[in-house]
Amino acid sequence: MADQDDLPFGLYERLITTRLKARLLGFDPAKARVVTENLDPAEAHATLARHIEEVIARVLGDLPAEGRVEKQSQVINEVIRLLATNGKDADLQGDSVCSPPEQLTAIQPISGMPNDDRDVVAPLVALSASDLLVNARGEPGLAHALAHEIPSADSIDLLCAFVRWHGLRLLKDQLEAHCRAGKPLRVITTVFTGSTERKALDWLVKCGAQVKVSYDTQSTRLHAKAWLFRRDTGYSTAYIGSSNLSKAALVDGVEWNVRLSQVGSPDILDKFDATFGTYWESPEYESYDPARDASRFDRAVAPEQGETLDAPLLFLDVEPWPHQREMLEKLAVERERHHRFKNLVVAATGTGKTIVAALDYKRLCEQHGDLSLLFIAHRQEILKQSLSAFRQVLRSGDFGELYVDGHRPDAWRHVFASIQSLDQVDLIRLDPSAFDVVIVDEFHHAAAPTYRRLLEHLFERDTARTAGKPPRILLGLTATPERTDADDILHYFDNHIAVELRLWDALERGLLCPFQYFGLHDNTDLSSVRWSRKGYDTAELERLYTGDDARVRLVLEQVSQKHRDATTMKALGFCVSIAHAQFMARRFTDAGLLSIAVSAKTDSETRKDALASLRSGRIRALFAVDLFNEGVDLPEVDTLLFLRPTESALVFLQQLGRGLRRHDKKDCVTVLDFIGQANRRFRFDLRYRAVTGTTRTEVEKQIQLGFPFLPAGCSMRLDRVASEIVLENLRTAIPSRRPAMVRELRALAEARSSQGGHRITLPEFLRETGLELEDVYRSGCWSGLQREAGLKVPDAGPQEALIGRGLSRILYVDDPLRLTAYARLAASASTEGLPTAERRLLTGFCFATFPEEIAPQTLADGINLLHSHPAIVQELRELVPLLDERSDRLTYPLSLRPREDSINGVPLSVHARHTVDDVLTAFGIVDFDRTVWTQTGVIRDEETNSDLFFVTLEKSEREYSPSTLYKDYAISPTLFHWQSQSTTTQQSKTGQRYIHHRELGGNILLFVRSRKKQDGRTVPYTFLGPVDYVSHKDERPINFVWKLQRPMPADFFRQAKVTVA
Known part of the structure; x- marks a missing residue:
C-alpha cells in the first residue's frame, strides 16, 4: 500500500x-x-x-x-x-430542465386506427442502461430480451457467424413485423463449419432483409455475434457476446452477452456502426439472393458437413481483394508513371498472384484492345489452373490454348505453355514480338538455362514497337525472388521489384498462418566479429557458434520452454555454415530430437528424403544453410529457428515465409530468433520494418511498447536483454546522425576518387548507406553535408542553411504537376509569361522552403533568392527526380463544378499529397499579399464555390484512443464517413450547403491524413478529390457519408478503414 x-x-x-x-x-x-x-x-x-x-x-x-x-x-x-x-x-x-422535472419516454404517431393508444413494446433493460446477460435465473433470457428490442428499432444490423432456423424462429414474428413496416434489416453471416442453414437465410431475404455471406471456409475470420438496434431518437442499443442465432445459444447455452446503450457507451456503438459498415462494403461478404445463390451456398456448406456436390462452371464477377487492388495499382504506377514495362510481382503463395495477373491482363486489354498472351509455367497443373482463372476473370469459356503434354495451340494468340514444351520449339521460327504480354509464373526458375534462352530470345533484342502499339509487357510472378543467383533473375527487371505484398496484408487477410515471434538473447557477443560490406565473417561466426555447447544448450532450453511439445515439432533451423548445421543436427539428435543437416552441396536425392522425413514426422528438425530461402513448399513446418544473424530484410521474410503456409494441423508458427550483441553496422531495423511495415522511428516505439498492433493471432516478444540490444542498435547502426553521415560520405568519396570515378550523387549516397532522404534532411541539406565532408560544391549563398532546411519541407511531394514546376524552377529563374496555375504552384514552393525571417514579398523575389544559391539549385535538380522516382501513386487532374467567373483549373492532383499551404495557394486563397490563415478543419472558397475538408483520422496523440477513432473513417474505397464541426445543425446555412451541394453547384473536396506527426514531421494530406452527398444523420455534429468520385488509393484505404476486413 x-x-x-x-x-x-x-x-x-x-x-x-x-x-x-x-x-x-x-x-x-x-x-x-x-x-x-x-x-x-x-x-x-x-x-x-x-x-x-x-x-x-x-x-x-x-x-x-x-x-x-x-x-x-x-x-x-x-x-x-x-x-x-x-x-x-x-x-x-x-x-435547462423544466419544472417540475419530467422524462420523455415516447412520441407515437396517430394513425386513426383503434389500437393507436397501445404502447410500443419497450426493451426489458432501460434504453440508457447497460447490462450483462448470462442466462441466469431471475433475468430475461437473451431471446426474450432481443424480442423486446426489435419493435422499437428503426433499423437492425446483425453480425453472426452462424444463423440457424431454430434460433431464428424464436424472433420470427418480431423480425417479420419489423421488415413489414419497411425498416431495414442487414445480416452478415458465414458458411464456416456448414452451420448456417439456407432455410434461415431464404426466409430472411423473403421477409425483406438484406443478407451478405462470407464463403471463405479456410480463414475462419468471422467469429463475432452482435446485434445493433438503431433508433432515430438517439437511444440505440447493442448486444455483443457469445451467442449465435441458434436455439442453443439463445435459450439453452451458458452464454455471456453484454447489452450496451448509445447513452452510456456512445464510442462503442460508434465503433460497432463503423465496423459493421466496413464489413458490409467489403468484397469478402457477398450479397445473398436465393434465386441466384442457393446452389452456390449449398456447395459451400456441403464439404463442411462432410458432403460433396458437383460444381458446374459458373462465371462469377471476379473482384480483387483489397491487397490485390493495391498490387494492381502499383503495376499501373510502374507502367503509366515510371514507364517500366518489365514488372516483377513478389507475394506469398496463396495470395492470388494468378488472379492479379488475370485482372492486370484484362485491364491492359480494356486499355489497348485484344493483346496476344504467352503464359509460361513449369507444370501442367499450374497451367490448367491459370487458364481456368483467366477464363473466370475474362468471362470467356474458350479463352486460351494449352501447349503442354500433347496439347498444341492452333491460333497461337493466347497460349498457356510449359517451359518444357517451349524448349522444344525452334526459336528461330518464334517471332520475338508475337506476344504483347508475357507472364512467367514461379519466376525464380528463370535463372535456369531453359528459361534464360527463351526470355533472351523474347526480350533481350526487343525493338521499338510499331507506332500506336503499347509497349510489350513482361510480368514475373514469384513468392521467392531471393536466390544465390538472384542477380540472374532481377536483371530482367532492371534490378527492381515492382510489387511486393506486405506480409501484414497477407496475415490480416488470413492467407498465411499467424506466427508467435520470440527474440531471445543468446549470450554471444558479435561486436568484435570481422565485418565487411557483405556482413559478418562466416568463418568467425562458425567458430563462435560451434566452439562449445553453451549456445546450443540455450537453444534447446528455449525450444522446450516455448514449444507445446518439442517431440512433435517440425522445425527448420537456418544456420551460418555447413559445419554449424551439422553441429546443430548432432546436438539436437543427442537431446532426443532426431535431426538432419542439409545444404546446397547435399545431393538432390538426400535433400528430397530429408524433406519427406520432416513432413512425415520421422525427424524433428532440418538444419539448412542458404537452402530454404527459396520456394520449397513446406506447409507442415510449425517451428522456425533463426540461428544466424540475418540482416537482409528480403532473406528474413523469405525464411519467415517458410513457416507461414497454412496447414490444417497447425494453428500458428513458433519463431525463435537468437540475438547476440551486434556489430554497430548490423541493422536490426531492416527485419522489423519489413515485418511491421513501419518507419525506423515507429519500429523503435513498437519495440518499447511490446508490438501491440499486430494482425490477429500474431505476437512478437523480445526478452529484456534482446530488447536492449535491438533498441541500442536502432539508435547507432545507421549513420543517421550528422557527424556519422559526414564520415560515411567522406569515406565513399575517397574510395570513388581512388578509383577515378565521378563525384558521389545524392541517389548513390542513399543507396550505399541505406539512408533515406529524410535522414539527410533531418539536420541540414545535401549541399551542406557535402561541404562538411570536404567535397567540392558551388559556393554557399547568404541563406543556404535556412533554404537548405526548407527543402526538407517538400520531401512529401509526389504530384507530377508540382514536380514538373519545381524542375522548371531549377532550370530557369524567369517568371515571365508563367500561367496562373504555375505561379500558384511556385508560390506554394516559396511558402514551404523560405522561413518567415527571409520570406519574399513577391514570386519574382522568391525565385531570385533561390537562384542566388547555386548549390541549392543544383541540389534541387538532383532532388526532384528522386521524389518522382519514389512516387507510388497515379494522380489525376482536379475537375471542379466551376462558377462562370471562376478561374480555369486549380493546380491540384487527386491522390497526390498536399499540405494546407499547397491547397490554399493552389486556390489563390493565400498568396504573397495574403499570408495569414488561421482557420483549420473546414475552409470555404467562394470563388470556386468549394468547401475544403481537412481530416486527421487519429485525432489523439495516444497510440490508441477509442473515443476519437470513429468520427472520420473510410467505409469502403468509395465511401467516407465524416463528422462536421460540433456546432453545425442540419437546418443551418452550412448544414444545408453540405446536404444540397450538388443542387447548389458546389464542390466538396476531401483531404485526409492518418495523423498529425510522424517521426517529428508534419504529415501531408492525401487529396481524395471531390465527393458527393450520400446521407446524413444527427446534428451538432452532423454525421455524413460521402461518395468519392474516384476510389481512394488502395494503400491509403488500408490506413483509413477501421477494420482489416
Missing part, C-alpha cells in the same frame, strides 16, 4: 484536483514515484466532463430528501447558466 490509505500503488487515469494534489504531495519520494501527464487535447473535454459528472452526481445525491428532484433540477440549471456564459452555443439555455 502507498502512504495514503485509499491511494494504493498501481495505475490511474484520475484527474488531479486540488484535494488530490495535496495528498500526492504527502508521499515520501524515497518510497513512491508519482507519475503524471498533461491531458491529451483530443480527449480533455471528455475527461473533464466525466469529472464534473461525478461531482454533480455526488452533490445531487446529498441534497435533502424533501423536494429533492426539484432542487436537483435547479442546481443543474445553475450549472447550465454558467456554461452558457463561457461557451459559443447561444442556445445553451434551451438545455
Whole structure:
C-alpha cells in the first residue's frame, strides 16, 4: 500500500484536483514515484466532463430528501447558466430542465386506427442502461430480451457467424413485423463449419432483409455475434457476446452477452456502426439472393458437413481483394508513371498472384484492345489452373490454348505453355514480338538455362514497337525472388521489384498462418566479429557458434520452454555454415530430437528424403544453410529457428515465409530468433520494418511498447536483454546522425576518387548507406553535408542553411504537376509569361522552403533568392527526380463544378499529397499579399464555390484512443464517413450547403491524413478529390457519408478503414 490509505500503488487515469494534489504531495519520494501527464487535447473535454459528472452526481445525491428532484433540477440549471456564459452555443439555455422535472419516454404517431393508444413494446433493460446477460435465473433470457428490442428499432444490423432456423424462429414474428413496416434489416453471416442453414437465410431475404455471406471456409475470420438496434431518437442499443442465432445459444447455452446503450457507451456503438459498415462494403461478404445463390451456398456448406456436390462452371464477377487492388495499382504506377514495362510481382503463395495477373491482363486489354498472351509455367497443373482463372476473370469459356503434354495451340494468340514444351520449339521460327504480354509464373526458375534462352530470345533484342502499339509487357510472378543467383533473375527487371505484398496484408487477410515471434538473447557477443560490406565473417561466426555447447544448450532450453511439445515439432533451423548445421543436427539428435543437416552441396536425392522425413514426422528438425530461402513448399513446418544473424530484410521474410503456409494441423508458427550483441553496422531495423511495415522511428516505439498492433493471432516478444540490444542498435547502426553521415560520405568519396570515378550523387549516397532522404534532411541539406565532408560544391549563398532546411519541407511531394514546376524552377529563374496555375504552384514552393525571417514579398523575389544559391539549385535538380522516382501513386487532374467567373483549373492532383499551404495557394486563397490563415478543419472558397475538408483520422496523440477513432473513417474505397464541426445543425446555412451541394453547384473536396506527426514531421494530406452527398444523420455534429468520385488509393484505404476486413 502507498502512504495514503485509499491511494494504493498501481495505475490511474484520475484527474488531479486540488484535494488530490495535496495528498500526492504527502508521499515520501524515497518510497513512491508519482507519475503524471498533461491531458491529451483530443480527449480533455471528455475527461473533464466525466469529472464534473461525478461531482454533480455526488452533490445531487446529498441534497435533502424533501423536494429533492426539484432542487436537483435547479442546481443543474445553475450549472447550465454558467456554461452558457463561457461557451459559443447561444442556445445553451434551451438545455435547462423544466419544472417540475419530467422524462420523455415516447412520441407515437396517430394513425386513426383503434389500437393507436397501445404502447410500443419497450426493451426489458432501460434504453440508457447497460447490462450483462448470462442466462441466469431471475433475468430475461437473451431471446426474450432481443424480442423486446426489435419493435422499437428503426433499423437492425446483425453480425453472426452462424444463423440457424431454430434460433431464428424464436424472433420470427418480431423480425417479420419489423421488415413489414419497411425498416431495414442487414445480416452478415458465414458458411464456416456448414452451420448456417439456407432455410434461415431464404426466409430472411423473403421477409425483406438484406443478407451478405462470407464463403471463405479456410480463414475462419468471422467469429463475432452482435446485434445493433438503431433508433432515430438517439437511444440505440447493442448486444455483443457469445451467442449465435441458434436455439442453443439463445435459450439453452451458458452464454455471456453484454447489452450496451448509445447513452452510456456512445464510442462503442460508434465503433460497432463503423465496423459493421466496413464489413458490409467489403468484397469478402457477398450479397445473398436465393434465386441466384442457393446452389452456390449449398456447395459451400456441403464439404463442411462432410458432403460433396458437383460444381458446374459458373462465371462469377471476379473482384480483387483489397491487397490485390493495391498490387494492381502499383503495376499501373510502374507502367503509366515510371514507364517500366518489365514488372516483377513478389507475394506469398496463396495470395492470388494468378488472379492479379488475370485482372492486370484484362485491364491492359480494356486499355489497348485484344493483346496476344504467352503464359509460361513449369507444370501442367499450374497451367490448367491459370487458364481456368483467366477464363473466370475474362468471362470467356474458350479463352486460351494449352501447349503442354500433347496439347498444341492452333491460333497461337493466347497460349498457356510449359517451359518444357517451349524448349522444344525452334526459336528461330518464334517471332520475338508475337506476344504483347508475357507472364512467367514461379519466376525464380528463370535463372535456369531453359528459361534464360527463351526470355533472351523474347526480350533481350526487343525493338521499338510499331507506332500506336503499347509497349510489350513482361510480368514475373514469384513468392521467392531471393536466390544465390538472384542477380540472374532481377536483371530482367532492371534490378527492381515492382510489387511486393506486405506480409501484414497477407496475415490480416488470413492467407498465411499467424506466427508467435520470440527474440531471445543468446549470450554471444558479435561486436568484435570481422565485418565487411557483405556482413559478418562466416568463418568467425562458425567458430563462435560451434566452439562449445553453451549456445546450443540455450537453444534447446528455449525450444522446450516455448514449444507445446518439442517431440512433435517440425522445425527448420537456418544456420551460418555447413559445419554449424551439422553441429546443430548432432546436438539436437543427442537431446532426443532426431535431426538432419542439409545444404546446397547435399545431393538432390538426400535433400528430397530429408524433406519427406520432416513432413512425415520421422525427424524433428532440418538444419539448412542458404537452402530454404527459396520456394520449397513446406506447409507442415510449425517451428522456425533463426540461428544466424540475418540482416537482409528480403532473406528474413523469405525464411519467415517458410513457416507461414497454412496447414490444417497447425494453428500458428513458433519463431525463435537468437540475438547476440551486434556489430554497430548490423541493422536490426531492416527485419522489423519489413515485418511491421513501419518507419525506423515507429519500429523503435513498437519495440518499447511490446508490438501491440499486430494482425490477429500474431505476437512478437523480445526478452529484456534482446530488447536492449535491438533498441541500442536502432539508435547507432545507421549513420543517421550528422557527424556519422559526414564520415560515411567522406569515406565513399575517397574510395570513388581512388578509383577515378565521378563525384558521389545524392541517389548513390542513399543507396550505399541505406539512408533515406529524410535522414539527410533531418539536420541540414545535401549541399551542406557535402561541404562538411570536404567535397567540392558551388559556393554557399547568404541563406543556404535556412533554404537548405526548407527543402526538407517538400520531401512529401509526389504530384507530377508540382514536380514538373519545381524542375522548371531549377532550370530557369524567369517568371515571365508563367500561367496562373504555375505561379500558384511556385508560390506554394516559396511558402514551404523560405522561413518567415527571409520570406519574399513577391514570386519574382522568391525565385531570385533561390537562384542566388547555386548549390541549392543544383541540389534541387538532383532532388526532384528522386521524389518522382519514389512516387507510388497515379494522380489525376482536379475537375471542379466551376462558377462562370471562376478561374480555369486549380493546380491540384487527386491522390497526390498536399499540405494546407499547397491547397490554399493552389486556390489563390493565400498568396504573397495574403499570408495569414488561421482557420483549420473546414475552409470555404467562394470563388470556386468549394468547401475544403481537412481530416486527421487519429485525432489523439495516444497510440490508441477509442473515443476519437470513429468520427472520420473510410467505409469502403468509395465511401467516407465524416463528422462536421460540433456546432453545425442540419437546418443551418452550412448544414444545408453540405446536404444540397450538388443542387447548389458546389464542390466538396476531401483531404485526409492518418495523423498529425510522424517521426517529428508534419504529415501531408492525401487529396481524395471531390465527393458527393450520400446521407446524413444527427446534428451538432452532423454525421455524413460521402461518395468519392474516384476510389481512394488502395494503400491509403488500408490506413483509413477501421477494420482489416
